[in-house]
Amino acid sequence: MSELIDALAIAGKAALGFQAIFFALLAIGINVQFGYTGLLNFGQIAFAMLGGFGIAISVSKWGLDFWVGVAIGLAAAVVLALLLGLPTLRLRADYLAIVTIATAEGLRLLFRSVSATPVTNGTRGISDFNGQFLELAPWPTNERYRLLGTSWSGGELWVALVGWLLVALACLLIWALMRSPWGRVVRSIREDEDAVRALGKNVYVYKMQALVFGGILGALGGMVYAVGTGSAIPDQYQNANTFLAYAALILGGAARVLGPVVGAMILLFILQFADTGLRALIDNGVIPEGLLTSTDVAQIRFVLVGLGLMLLLVFRPQGIFGDRREVMLDAR
Amino acid sequence: MPADPMSPEPAPTGAHAASLDRDAADGAVRRPARTALQDVPWEVGVAKPDPAVVVDGVTRTFGGLTAVSVDHLEIQRGGITGLIGPNGAGKTTLFNLLTGFDAPNRGTWTFDGRSLAGLAPHKVARLGVVRTFQLTKALSRLTVLQNMLLGAQGQKGERFFGALLPGAWRGQERANTDKAMELLRRFKLDTKKDDFAGTLSGGQRKLLEMARALMSDPRVVMLDEPMAGVNPALTQSLLGHVKDLREQGMTVIFVEHDMDVVRDISDWVVVMAAGRVIAEGPPESISQNQAVVDAYLGAHHDAPLTVEEEDRVLAQAEREIAREEHVADGEILSSDVPPEERTDR
Structure with a gap:
């Protein structure tokens, strides 16, 4: 029983930690692009990588101020969004998907390549760039604190606090945008571009704005992740994360302000709970060694998430927050 | 070429056309366009007294197929021009070309003397040339009212940063909502205002699309088969709305297959076949036109069989x-x- 409570507490920490913030920000960005505007960005992780490495390279390679690094990371994300959008947003939605997925993988390979090693440290990555940020914490960052049954370091708490503030700010911004006429145009583009064009709106500009805005949110997510782990390694930014963020978005409900946030928390909670819980069950001998060993757990937990998603799509296709009527309209 | 299709008839101008107009004598007062057009000869590419849209040498080919090849066409301002023709005649392609949704291989076309060549669809719409689509494009997951509000032009709240200052656009939004509700009442959709557009019937979607186009205060309305798939009762009300547009001084161009509808509301009819304009004239002239009959039924359909x-x-x-x-x-x-x-x- 105590193991169960422990597993719950550890999973709870995961749902509140910087990784959940990372996925939440990625998913909020995807929500702007896919949920509201209908753009298929399959390379959100590339924006996150530019955000993380923007800080890492600026601070430890170029010796710049931390906040200048943040600005550089955001600027890099904007440039990437423009580069991806310029050639593809006039075309059908599929082209953006193809280009973004290829770019995400290509950029990661570029960052870990030997020729990029002088700048990115190649596969080893960059560390020691978050000192200036941690110094801002109002409490000592190297002490540990008991919270909700688990222990947090002061640094973790500080990153989580700032991260959740960022998430709250992003949600507020999206709430304000989506109830405005801008949000109406963007949602109309998701429904039918040509109808919007025929009514005198420059669809291309709106799509570009959505792509850039979502990319900036992705970059912020990457920054939280880099500062939280204290390192920026190219292989941390596998494109599988983009699809986990999509899973979080669908779990919570697309085109809803809080959908991606709650989705990300639940995703991280399930992953961590399955991990700790299954390991405890194996250690106690409840699950026989022949059926499952603790080395399988890392994979099995994703199977469980997949199963959960399937059940969700069957019984609640709109996600947790979605409007069933709205989702069902597509079936017509 | 222009006079050729008319060969079975004497040049039908002047008195002949006037007598036809007398049939609709009561309508003549409310139909300034009809009066203006009564002395216009029934010839392909004929000049109109006050053209709003002028098309010159517009050609569009898809590979070896010439979808549209219009030498000269003028659309009278303030009138209802019906565009008819058999399937594949190039009517919708011509619409796409005129509204910037497709680009022709060559040719020029102007609206109020202003060239529309190379203009993006949204710029054409901003000039006041607004179209609807053959396959209705209701924005399913927006409410009926939101669909309407999208049609309003020059909204401050549609700019990214402007959107973040609700004070700047709230007044405009309220005015637009009032206007939208008035239009919805006219189109009998006001009770549906909070329903998703995707839940409307096919005919209601046609109504919504037309009402949405009117939100932008257009000067030319191009309706692509507004009556297709609409039940007869609703057709009557749709026809009424189209006539209203003319009353308000708009120029209407519409594609339609139902000849009764065309005869009922249009001031002038343009017939297309195989990408070309094969006949023009008031609706009464069309059914007697040999070129039109040939285009619809085949050239030898009534040749006697020994x-x-x-x-x-x-x-x-x-x-x-x-x-x-x-x-x-x-x-x-x-x-x-x-x-x-x-x-x-």
């Missing part, structure tokens, strides 16, 4: 049937089926 010819055609058909049976027999014989069973088949 007895000998009939026999010849019949004999040929029989020969063909016999040959086919022979081939079929051959196939069966070569298989394992015994010949006796053939008679049963």
Whole structure:
């Protein structure tokens, strides 16, 4: 029983930690692009990588101020969004998907390549760039604190606090945008571009704005992740994360302000709970060694998430927050 | 070429056209365009007294297929121009070209003397040329009212940063909502304002699309088959709305297949076939036009068939049937089926 409570507490920490913030920000960005505007960005992780490495390279390679690094990371994300959008947003939605997925993988390979090693440290990555940020914490960052049954370091708490503030700010911004006429145009583009064009709106500009805005949110997510782990390694930014963020978005409900946030928390909670819980069950001998060993757990937990998603799509296709009527309209 | 399709008729200008107009004498007062057009000869590419849209030498080919090839076409301002023609005549392609949704291989076209060549669709719409689509484009997961509000032009809240200052756009939004509700009442959709547009019936979607187009205060409205798939009762109200547009001084161009509808509301009819304009004139002139009849029914549909010819055609058909049976027999014989069973088949 105590193991169960422990597993719950550890999973709870995961749902509140910087990784959940990372996925939440990625998913909020995807929500702007896919949920509201209908753009298929399959390379959100590339924006996150530019955000993380923007800080890492600026601070430890170029010796710049931390906040200048943040600005550089955001600027890099904007440039990437423009580069991806310029050639593809006039075309059908599929082209953006193809280009973004290829770019995400290509950029990661570029960052870990030997020729990029002088700048990115190649596969080893960059560390020691978050000192200036941690110094801002109002409490000592190297002490540990008991919270909700688990222990947090002061640094973790500080990153989580700032991260959740960022998430709250992003949600507020999206709430304000989506109830405005801008949000109406963007949602109309998701429904039918040509109808919007025929009514005198420059669809291309709106799509570009959505792509850039979502990319900036992705970059912020990457920054939280880099500062939280204290390192920026190219292989941390596998494109599988983009699809986990999509899973979080669908779990919570697309085109809803809080959908991606709650989705990300639940995703991280399930992953961590399955991990700790299954390991405890194996250690106690409840699950026989022949059926499952603790080395399988890392994979099995994703199977469980997949199963959960399937059940969700069957019984609640709109996600947790979605409007069933709205989702069902597509079936017509 | 222009005079050719008219050959069965004497040049039908002046008195002849005027007598036709007298049939609709009561309508003549409310139909300034009809009055203006009564002295216009019934010729392809004829100049109109006050054209809003002028098309010159517009050609669009898809590979080897010439979808549209219009030498000269003028659309009278403030009138209802019906665009008819058999399937594949290029009517919708012409609409796409005029509104910037497609680009022609060559040619020029102007609206109020301003060239529209190379303009993006949204810029054409901002000039006041607004279209609807053959397959209705209701924005399903927006409410009816939101659909309407999208049509309003020059909204401050549609800019990214402007959107973040609700004070800047709230007043405008309220005014637009009032205007939208008034239009919805006219189109009898006001009770549906909070429903998703995706839940409307096909006919209601047509109404919504037309009402949405009117939100932008257009000067030219282009309706692509506004009556298709609409039940007859609703057709009447749709027709009323189209006539209202003319009353308000808008220029209406519409594609339609139902000749009763065309005859009822249009001031001028343009007939297309195989990408070309083959006839123009008031609706009364069209059904007598040989080129139009040929385009719809084929050139030899009413050629008399002599007895000998009939026999010849019949004999040929029989020969063909016999040959086919022979081939079929051959196939069966070569298989394992015994010949006796053939008679049963």
